Amino acid sequence: MPGKTLTRADLAEAVFQKVGLPRNESAELVEMVLKQVITGLERGETVKLSSFGSFGIREKGERVGRNPKTGEEVPITPRRVLVFRASNIMKTQINDALTKKKAAE
Amino acid sequence: MIKSELIQKLATSNPHLYQRDIERIVNVIFDEIVAALARGERVELRGFGAFTVKHRAARQGRNPRTGETVFVDEKFVPFFKTGKDLRERLNRNYRGT
Secondary structure, eight states, X not given: OOSOEEOHHHHHXXXXXXXXXXXXXXXXXXXXXHHHHHHHHHTTOOEEETTTEEEEEEEEOOEEEEOTTTOOEEEEOOEEEEEEEEOHHHHHXXXXXXXXXXXXX | OBHHHHHHHHHHHOTTSOHHHHHHHHHHHHHHHHHHHHTTOEEEETTTEEEEEEEEOOEEXXXXXXXXXXXXXXXXXXXXXXXXXXXXXXXXXXXOO
């Protein structure tokens, strides 16, 4: 998928344009939103954002892995991984838009 | 945590803003991410993660109940990859349950 990459700066610009907060405050708010989501996840909470999707934590037990280079068996320690599940609204919106875009090319 | 709780937390730390503005800010941010993906762009948020869209080719599938062969159209699916920083933060002090 070629093309642009959006970053925090673009999200801050959108907040500035659409909500009308000053630019620096828009950037701070973007940061605060991300920080709140991260804090919730760190506590092991699921973060559900209706019409966007949900972020959840999976706890993985210890398992045996292998160093692909040497073939040596190494234990993989228990860990927490983040999984994102997109909402159906998000999936439909993206699939419809890109299917149309592709058909038009 | 659900969206209303996220908005509530932001409202507490930003008493100078109206709650409905905070609601709009949160919606603008997440709507903007979806809109970018729908344009075929990717969204990279350092320290958090990256959203991309993956293309799945059309394939012959099978209805597992009836065994009937069905054609599954190609599709575009959103994907999230956790950022390195966040992955490490989630495991700081975690030793398993």
